[in-house]
Amino acid sequence: MLEEIINHWNSYCKDENFVGIGSTRKVFKVSNYVIKVHLHTNGYKQSQNELKVFRAMEKKGLASILAKTYYVDDFISIQDFYHPLELIDNQSYEINSGIHSHLIPDLFETVMNELDKNFDCFDLKDSSNFGLNNSGKLVLTDYGMTKELYEKEWVPLAEEGLLxxxxxxxxxxxxxxxxxxxxxxxxxxxxxxxxxxx
Known part of the structure; x- marks a missing residue:
């Protein structure tokens, strides 16, 4: 199935498969996967970073709460699908370990600290960056934005009205x-x- 999605991804990116859209990527669900379509070169950089981060965290035994990134090219990335968290009053919110303790998986804080300190990951607690696994626990699905990428590339482009x-x-x-x-x-x-x- 994965090879089929990679080879014919464009045919799956239809309105009925639409999951969500960010500033640099648009997401579609296909079976148990998502296709993240790069809308901008920053989206491609985020996807590349997710692949790098996932592989490194997997080697450390800390990838259980990260959506697995399987594939990245100039146009798309492919990850496992997790059900998005519902918005509250039509907007995302910050994940709080106290308020959302029922959603917090084991190793959550360890993984968040590792991503912050060793991978420069940015905006890790926004609910729009998470999904829920079959046990109703959080899985980080969007972890490719770094502080450096945000400050040096995303912010100037957003200020110019390009993102x-x-x-x-x-x-x-x-x-x-x-x-x-x-x-x-x-x-x-x-x-x-x-x-x-x-």
Missing amino acids: PQIYFESCNTCGEKKELRIYGDNDIDKRCYDCGKE
């Missing part, structure tokens, strides 16, 4: 308050993804 920032505002079309993709200070298109804005 979207996520704001919690009312959509001008459906009227719902939700996370909107906004391209710089001069972007007046306040529609959500469901209403057609990518």
Whole structure:
């Protein structure tokens, strides 16, 4: 199945398989996998980093709460699929070890510290970066952004309006308050993804 997805990935990236979208990658579910389509070179760099991080953490015996990254090329990466966490009031939130203790797997803090200190990983506690395994425990699905990549490349591109920032505002079309993709200070298109804005 994996080889089939790699060779024909574009045929699987349809609206009915859509899972989510970030500033640099768009995600589709195929069977027990996700295809992360790179929307920008920063998305490719994040995917490359996820592959590197997963392999290193696997060697240390610390990969059990990371979504396995199988494959990366210029266009896509492929990982295991985990059910995304539901939004609260249409927005993501920070994972808190106290409030969300029922979701926290063994080794959670050990893995988070390792990713922070040895891999420069950024934004590790945002709920949108996690899924749930079959036991209802957190699995980190998005762990490719580093502090250096964020500060040196993502922020300048976001400030120029070339990459979207996520704001919690009312959509001008459906009227719902939700996370909107906004391209710089001069972007007046306040529609959500469901209403057609990518």
